Amino acid sequence: MDHAVAVCPALLIAAPASGQGKTTVTAALARLHTRQGRRVRVFKCGPDFLDPHWHTLASGHPVHNLDLWLNGEADIRARLFEAASSCDLILIEGVMGLFDGEPSAADLARRFGLPVLAVIDASAMAGTFGALAHGLRHYQEGLPWAGVLANRVASEGHAQMLQRSLRPAMSESEAVGIDAGWLGALLRDAGFTLPERHLGLTVASELPDAMERLDAVADALAQTPLGQLDHAGWQRWAVRFDAVSPVLPARRLVGRTVAVARDAAFCFIYPANLDSLCALGAELVFFSPLADEPVPACDAVWLPGGYPELHAATLAKGVHCRASLADHVAAGRPVWAECGGMMPLFDTLTTTDGDEHAMWGLLPGRVVMQKRLAALGPQRWDTPQGELRGHTFHYSTTESPLMPRSSTASQRAGGRGETIYAQGPVRASYFHAWFASNPEAAASLFLEEVL
Incomplete structure (x- = not known):
């Protein structure tokens, strides 16, 4: 029997630290593509309970957690294969900073060949944005890379400065565009900030305007190069997922x-x-x-x-x-x-x-x-x-x-x-x-x- 394989575009949305906006971007990206009729599956790195509530609302599907220690590699491989076999797009939100934790989101990206989209809070920087993006991309060898999205940007002029800051890290033949890793900017707007409390984000179901908040960010994301990619554009991030033979547990709870x-x-x-x-x-x-x-x-x-x-x-x-x-x-x-x-x-x-x-x-x-x-x-x-x-x-x-x-x-x-x-x-x-x-x-x- 031939070995089963599923191929599907996938992104791991990461950041240099917590609080940069990766949950917002992940949920908005899921909402944008779900509105367009695509079947989107979202996953969350680490054992977090709260972010998946937002991703479930945005995608309309259950959100599973992926952690190399908690799950084990075989379990993760099986979940990704199942998702890739039945959906049009896989989004995985990272945890903390890209290289934080053992194992880290970067470890997951390298293990499964997942292209990394870095979300950077650029509210207090200009030229340093390029240095930070360059460092995230090249800090570890073998890290698949999709590009960078600037978050909480003050204005269109500010966005242009951030985009230009990527130039020193590029060869002369590259243009400042998607090929150079620039995937756009989200302007600073409290209207689509997701509220927090002591354990993390407020549960989506507790906010009557939760979907309106997601739609607002999805609308903003639709104006970026990332949001305007067509089907062919997404194929640059297609990932091959191999099937895993399931290990079925003894049904010890039958009748209970x-x-x-x-x-x-x-x-x-x-x-x-x-x-x-x-x-x-x-x-x-x-x-x-x-x-x-x-x-x-x-x-x-x-x-x-x-x-x-x-x-x-x-x-x-x-x-x-x-x-x-x-x-x-x-x-x-x-x-x-x-x-x-x-x-x-x-x-x-x-x-x-x-x-x-x-x-x-x-x-x-x-x-x-x-x-x-x-x-x-x-x-x-x-x-x-x-x-x-x-x-x-x-x-x-x-x-x-x-x-x-x-x-x-x-x-x-x-x-x-x-x-x-x-x-x-x-x-x-x-x-x-x-x-x-x-x-x-x-x-x-x-x-x-x-x-």
């Missing part, structure tokens, strides 16, 4: 129903994790603790992360969800709660303004929001079923008399692991698990087993 909390307070859900549960044979049902919906009839409950601290008063007042969850636990049925999903399980939650809220009382202890980041980075949990990979990212701390059942191990030098709490059928941690890294261990979270 998993109830998943999903609303504005519990919104940090990888679509890939839902896919993993389905591949394991589980039937998924959803409910909203924020709307005080009772836990549906189920065999296990998953409380994913999110923003319970922003909705603490509402969650504290709910009686139906709280009572039904207590009944579920009393019946000995499993609960897996991660990060924000864990926080309401304790006795109290104190927000950053000092207000203390009585919560659900299924675990002893208190949770206190901090004004500064408490933990961040990749984590590994060595379970009886093997290594389960994930990450941690939280602004709260927890005080509990519970003895740790287990703990994760940080993958960063000097980092600390996260406690795995357990009481009865409840298991909880700040650890966000990537289920596909070990489906066998993931299944055990929803079975009457001891991890």
Whole structure:
């Protein structure tokens, strides 16, 4: 049998640092091409939950995360092949700066031959723009390159200065155009700035004008050389993706129903994790603790992360969800709660303004929001079923008399692991698990087993 291959234009949208506008540009590019009738698949480098909400809105399709450590190369290759086989354009948003992190977005670009589009905040520079673009392009050998887009530009005159700054890095035969890497400029305009808060971008579904914001940036992008490329122009960035033979997990959750909390307070859900549960044979049902919906009839409950601290008063007042969850636990049925999903399980939650809220009382202890980041980075949990990979990212701390059942191990030098709490059928941690890294261990979270 011939080896299956899919070819599709692809860009990895990166930047010299966080905060340059790569999420805005990625979402706007997805929105622009989706409006034109193309099928666009967007991916996000790293374990981020928030940026994918915007990309999902812009493209109309689920957004999966790509991280060489978290996923592994075979998993990434399979996801990219599947996307390339069914879409017209693949966009991948980088993480932090292009060369930041181990592995970095640049590592991903080199590994899979993904052309890099660099988004640079040019609001406070002119000639240095060319030096920065040159450095990004040539810092590491073998980096596929598409070009550079200037962001937050003051005027057309400013844009011309930025474009001219690319000349010293070019040969005399090159012209200042797409072939030299200039893909245009987006003028500074607060009208299409995506709002942020303590964990990152505000979730798109919380803003009534989210689509209008994306359309505004898409309209601006349509006026740039990048936005005006035709089908043939995009083919210069066509990438070959090879098929990977799938490794199907044992269907350990066949016949079991998993109830998943999903609303504005519990919104940090990888679509890939839902896919993993389905591949394991589980039937998924959803409910909203924020709307005080009772836990549906189920065999296990998953409380994913999110923003319970922003909705603490509402969650504290709910009686139906709280009572039904207590009944579920009393019946000995499993609960897996991660990060924000864990926080309401304790006795109290104190927000950053000092207000203390009585919560659900299924675990002893208190949770206190901090004004500064408490933990961040990749984590590994060595379970009886093997290594389960994930990450941690939280602004709260927890005080509990519970003895740790287990703990994760940080993958960063000097980092600390996260406690795995357990009481009865409840298991909880700040650890966000990537289920596909070990489906066998993931299944055990929803079975009457001891991890």
